[in-house]
Amino acid sequence: MSDSSVLLSNIPGVLHGFGDKENLLPAHLQAYEATRPEKKQVHGTRIVDVVQPGQDCGEADGFITSTPGILLAVFTADCLPVIFCRKDGKEIAAIHAGWRGLIDGILEKMAERINESGDTADWFAAIGPAAGSCCYEVSQELVDDFLQRLDLPSSLISPHHRHLDLAAIAEAKLQALGFADIDHSGRCTICTAAESDGGYKYTSFRRNSHQRAIDPTHQGISGRNQQSGIMILCP
Known part of the structure; x- marks a missing residue:
């Protein structure tokens, strides 16, 4: 079974879920995949209003809609998927946030868009599976960049030496x-084990890169990124 948000599960008329290696798109969302907007995720901060199924959104990493029957889904393989829903289930959103999008302000851009026609105080957010602080080792330069640009405690940004949370x-x-x-669903995409076959539960770009460095014949993950999605079922 795919991961799900307790917060969003209590909102009637909305389907959501976070994918994994077994079901790249959660099984209960697969029937709606044809409605998913076309887009190219570029680790940016552009937010697109989606008004029709299959809409061509160009280069974008954030999506918002009040139109029922459209699946908003983002691809991830260590980056953060964050999905959003208004408390009354009448509007939804989703973003893909790698470290670039996170430091450059994609969450702030989504909040700005929500506040244009409403109020973030009327919305829930659910953070999906992503690289965890246990495994997400980066350069000291990147840690320093986060520390300089974000007004957050250093122990929150980097709870372990050269690791980001x-x-x-x-x-x-x-x-x-x-x-x-806000709630969290899923665990670390790099190290979380699958419950069945002894492998890993999630697709991980970082883990795959390490495996390919050891064995160049190891299969890449292109086209096999998991999806996190949310949709309004009906008016």
């Missing part, structure tokens, strides 16, 4: 942006 950074940002509540 993307989910904690995102949660702190979302709280500061006034969202009503």
